[in-house]
Amino acid sequence: MSGITLENITEAVINHGDKGKTNPRLHEIYTSLIKHLHAFQKEVSLTTAELDIGRQFLFKLAQPNHDFPMGEIHLMTDCLGISEVSILLEDAPNHGTTEMNVEGPLFIGGLPERPNGAKIGEDANGKPLFITHKFQDKNGKPLANAIVDVWQPNGEGNYFVQRENLPEWNFYARFHSSANGELNFETVVPGDYPVPTSGPTGSMLQQLGRHGYRASHIHYIVRAEGHPDFTTMMYFNHSPYVNSDTIFSVKDFRVDIVKHDKPEEMQARGVDRPFYTLDYTFIIP
Ligand SMILES: [Fe+2]
Numbered sequence: 517m518s519g520i521t522l523e524n525i526t527e528a529v530i531n532h533g534d535k536g537k538t539n540p541r542l543h544e545i546y547t548s549l550i551k552h553l554h555a556f557q558k559e560v561s562l563t564t565a566e567l568d569i570g571r572q573f574l575f576k577l578a579q580p581n582h583d584f585p586m587g588e589i590h591l592m593t594d595c596l597g598i599s600e601v602s603i604l605l606e607d608a609p610n611h612g613t614t615e616m617n618v619e620g621p622l623f624i625g626g627l628p629e630r631p632n633g634a635k636i637g638e639d640a641n642g643k644p645l646f647i648t649h650k651f652q653d654k655n656g657k658p659l660a661n662a663i664v665d666v667w668q669p670n671g672e673g674n675y676f677v678q679r680e681n682l683p684e685w686n687f688y689a690r691f692h693s694s695a696n697g698e699l700n701f702e703t704v705v706p707g708d709y710p711v712p713t714s715g716p717t718g719s720m721l722q723q724l725g726r727h728g729y730r731a732s733h734i735h736y737i738v739r740a741e742g743h744p745d746f747t748t749m750m751y752f753n754h755s756p757y758v759n760s761d762t763i764f765s766v767k768d769f770r771v772d773i774v775k776h777d778k779p780e781e782m783q784a785r786g787v788d789r790p791f792y793t794l795d796y797t798f799i800i801p
Pocket of ligand 1: 620622668669730733735
């Protein structure tokens with residue numbers, strides 16, 4: 517097509533090809549994306565100099581850095597709420613079940629298997645937390661022998677992958693639920709943490725006056741027979757960031773922990789400081 521103008525360029529781009537014969541779904545996504553991108557450029561009258569800043573920004577996002585060996589594209593989609601919109605769309609048909617959530621960029625394959633009841637990490641300054649979970653379906657049927665992956669930061673908000681001084685696989689675990697769908701483990705109350713801000717994402721947050729904190733949470737993936745893989749995050753109500761989490765993923769899956777500080781309780785648990793407990797039953801879609 518020649519005679520390109522501001523009025524016809526969007527249609528020209530969309531129709532430049534076989535209009536979806538090769539890949540209908542890709543063409544549907546592409547068409548909408550082009551429409552919105554061109555509309556955005558027109559709305560803000562994007563200059564060529566500003567477009568170049570955007571190009572440089574995307575280039576930097578894709579570069580490996582200290583915190584993200586695969587670059588920051590995943591982090592950026594989280595901080596823009598893009599990851600959460602897809603989760604909300606996918607979770608919308610599910611009713612009465614534990615809500616889905618994003619996996620986040622710090623899941624790693626090959627989690628160490630730990631026995632039901634195990635302690636999942638070491639943190640000399642941590643607040644001990646004893647967790648009891650049940651896993652069941654919508655009808656209340658226990659999910660026996662479900663594979664449950666758990667990962668979280670330590671009490672200071674650091675994942676072991678981000679700090680060379682932390683033991684390998686600290687606070688990462690793979691469990692199997694028991695025959696009656698139960699799982700207990702010992703951990704510490706996870707700390708709030710900022711997303712790494714030394715790269716382009718941090719620069720964006722700073723220039724927008726946004727804080728980069730994630731509210732305290734634990735990540736889970738549950739694989740139960742007959743159910744699709746289920747990924748979620750459990751948030752803690754006591755976190756000061758529970759109402760302003762930087763990836764917009766705090767919804768209704770929020771829990772309270774119960775403090776225990778009587779000497780006889782501490783002795784019975786074998787801990788030398790006040791500890792916390794938490795019970796939560798997962799309803800898996
Ligand atoms: Fe996390």
